[in-house]
Amino acid sequence: MNDVSTTITVEDIRKLALPLGTRVIAGDGLLGRTATWTTVIYPEDPLANKSLQQDEVVLVAGTNGRAKPGSTDIDIVRWAADSKASAVVLSDMPSPSAIAEAKAYNIPLLILPPDSRIRMVEKTVVSLLVDRKGQIERRGTQIYKQLTQISSRNEGMAELINAMARLTNKAVVIQDKRLHVTEHTLQPQFVAMWEDIESFLRKMDNLPVEMQDRHRVADIDQPVLMQSLPITGMARLVAPVVTKSVGRGYLSIIGHDNDLDDIDLLVAEHGAAACALEMAKLKAVSETEKRLRGTFLDRLLIGDVSQQEAIRQGERFEHDMTQTHVAMVLAWRGDNTPSMRRLETTVNSLIEQQKANALVWIREKEREVVVFHATNPEDPIDTSLKLGQAFSNEIRRMYQNQHIAMGLGQPARDIASWRTSYRDAVQAMELAVRLQTDAPLYIGDLGVYQLILSxxxxxxxxxxxxxxxxxxxxxxxxxxxxxxxxxxxxxxxxxxxxxxxxxxxxxxxxxxxxxxxxxxxxxxxxxxxxxxxxxxxxxxxxxxxxxx
CATH class of the missing domain: 1.10.10.2840 (PucR C-terminal helix-turn-helix domain)
Known part of the structure; x- marks a missing residue:
């Protein structure tokens, strides 16, 4: 990462001093120019009375209905360019002609967000020029406040990631604990290499060693680490997203290795904290929905729900209860097994990957995970057995020394048949325990076994x-x-x-x-x-x- 030096650039001022949300209108490739000081210009004042030193940043106040401007935005751009200013920062949207002049004169042109107070902007820029370290700390507070406000306004994880991308002008990726990419923004310059970057990010072994145990990431000394990518000149800043002392995901800011700087470090650190708040909120909502769904489905299995209520509740969960379903019951076999929550999470993840349509919930007292799979009505058994085998393969891959038992019931072509399908699935699962098999067993294939056991x-x-x-x-x-x-x-x-x-x-x-x-x-x-x-x-x- 870039070393802190006494030289301040226009890009430093944009990222560390100008209000969050400031946009570059022209000269995006010229932001590396040195900036030595700043000057405020009011459009109604004649430029002839103003002096400007080389490498100053020109801050232009808005008109705000005051007297007729004595200088147009075109005049200001030309004057700044002739005086060899570093950049022009406007309060009002520039005219197309002013943008064209800025491009012609090779001078960066930026615009402040609405309602920016020009003297406060000047004060912040000066603070950066005379006290970089202090301004970085103040900027970190601003960034955290902005990101947490996005979460408090329920704008979602996608907007959080977009805000971080705007602050850094780099690619930003958020991944869950299994390294599945849940949201990302991609800068145009990284499109050609993105497939290779994403492939690298998805492998657990490629995480920094300190972050691979998500139950210990809360204790690492540095909350953000820099890591080279397998593409020449590319690197990322990666930070764990921690809630309740456990890693729930990972935030990465990706760019050229010589372009990752202090502001990117701040965004990674505070962004991970903001993502943790968002993930905690999403998890709380998800847990509430799970409890409501579980209560409803438990009632369904004891016959306490009418068909009309079942259909209505299904609509609430965005699930068509009128489809043909097959009950699947899964349970761990043996001693010292993982939690039922882990089994449920694995099942849900695979259902999402395969784009299957199913209702999943834990029956804690029974120590089982129940799945009602909305199957193919033309070939219900083979379709659900295929999904069950995928469950078995994934669980064997993730938990190599553990075993499960899985049973499938008869297809339920109406809601009244769900109870029967579930009971059949439990019997098939219990037989799988006795046979000590990880393969999914369908109740219809087990007639001889049932006879012997009876x-x-x-x-x-x-x-x-x-x-x-x-x-x-x-x-x-x-x-x-x-x-x-x-x-x-x-x-x-x-x-x-x-x-x-x-x-x-x-x-x-x-x-x-x-x-x-x-x-x-x-x-x-x-x-x-x-x-x-x-x-x-x-x-x-x-x-x-x-x-x-």
């Missing part, structure tokens, strides 16, 4: 397994063999020998040898349908008994 005589089930599989289990134990594992793969592949060999990673001849050994040891004939059915049932019962 049988109460455990001794008879154990006896059937021992009678059917006993010789194979004993052989596996004595010889450290895999005949039971081979049978499971064989049935999972629907009796296809080539697929079974691929799953077991063995040669087809090795598989044929194992199948012959199964026939010999168990004294059975696998070619008989009744034998295959008995073996498949025995393996299924054995798995269920060991899990239950």
């Amino acid at each position: 049988l109460s005589d455990r001794d008879k089930l154990v006896s059937f397994c021992e009678r059917t599989l006993g010789p194979l289990v004993d052989y596996d134990m004595r010889q450290n063999a895999d005949l039971i594992k081979t049978l499971e793969a064989f049935f999972n592949c629907h009796g296809n020998l080539s697929q079974t060999a691929d799953v077991l990673i063995v040669h087809r001849n090795t598989l044929l040898y194992r199948m012959n050994r199964i026939n010999e040891i168990a004294q059975i004939d696998l070619n008989r349908p009744e034998t295959r059915l008995a073996l498949h049932l025995a393996i299924t019962i054995r798995r269920l008994l060991s899990m239950n």
Whole structure:
């Protein structure tokens, strides 16, 4: 970042002294000129009586209905250029001719926001020229006040980011805790390289090491860090957005590495604080909406909501309750699992990524996340199973040592059927727990499993397994063999020998040898349908008994 020096430029004055909202009308590329002092000009006063030193900034007061101007804006621009002034700052919108003259004479032309008091502007500019450090601190207070006012007026995160872009004249990006870009502004000079920049920003490993643990970012010594980008000459100032001592996102100000300065640092620091307020406000609104939605859906599942009320509430949540829905119930499996909130957040994020239409809420008492997926009415099961598999894949990616159970109910083509679909999904999820599988299970595919689980005589089930599989289990134990594992793969592949060999990673001849050994040891004939059915049932019962 640029070092603080005694030289003050027009750009320094624009960013550190002129009122927030000042715009450059002409000469945007000339703002690096040195500025040594400032002079106020009133249009009604003759210019002949005014003296101007080289490198001064000319502040022009507004007419405000006073006497007829003695000098036009064109006259002032020409006079300032002839006197080698650094820039002209106007209170009133310049005429097209004055803008053309400024461009012709190569002098920057700026305009103050409405209602600016010219003497106060002069005082601020002088303060910067004689006390840069003090003015930077005062400017930081102004920036924070302006940004927090945007939030208090409920103008939203997008306007916050736009305001920061106007203050810095650089690209500004706000990302959530998963580094998804939620809002950004892009300067024209960065368009060609933006895809590479955004790709870099989305990778967690590319964050400064101090900021990668969002539960510790509140304790880092420097609230804003400068980081080089993988594009020659480009860098960013990055600051964590912290609420309740936890990082909720990241703010980046992006520009050429030799162009990031003190004002950008201030905007990054105070902008992150303003974004934290906005995020906290959005989260509070979101949590309230979640509670209301959860209460409504809990009532729906106990049959306490009429169809008319359900449709009306759905409109409030911007959700069409009349569509075909499939209930999906998810729960963590095992001990020391993440929170239900993390599971819900992961599900919501994936639904947003896939642009799926669903209602999601946590049932805390039941320790489950419920999803009602507005599915494809022509192919409801496969569509929802595909979404469920996406949930499973994403959870496995994010939480590599954790497992979930997921069940899907029958399609509900009317609101009265939501309760039944939910109950089916719970049964399927409970079976997924017993089978210890992360794959989504659809209740319609689980008839045999449900039948076995409904049988109460455990001794008879154990006896059937021992009678059917006993010789194979004993052989596996004595010889450290895999005949039971081979049978499971064989049935999972629907009796296809080539697929079974691929799953077991063995040669087809090795598989044929194992199948012959199964026939010999168990004294059975696998070619008989009744034998295959008995073996498949025995393996299924054995798995269920060991899990239950």
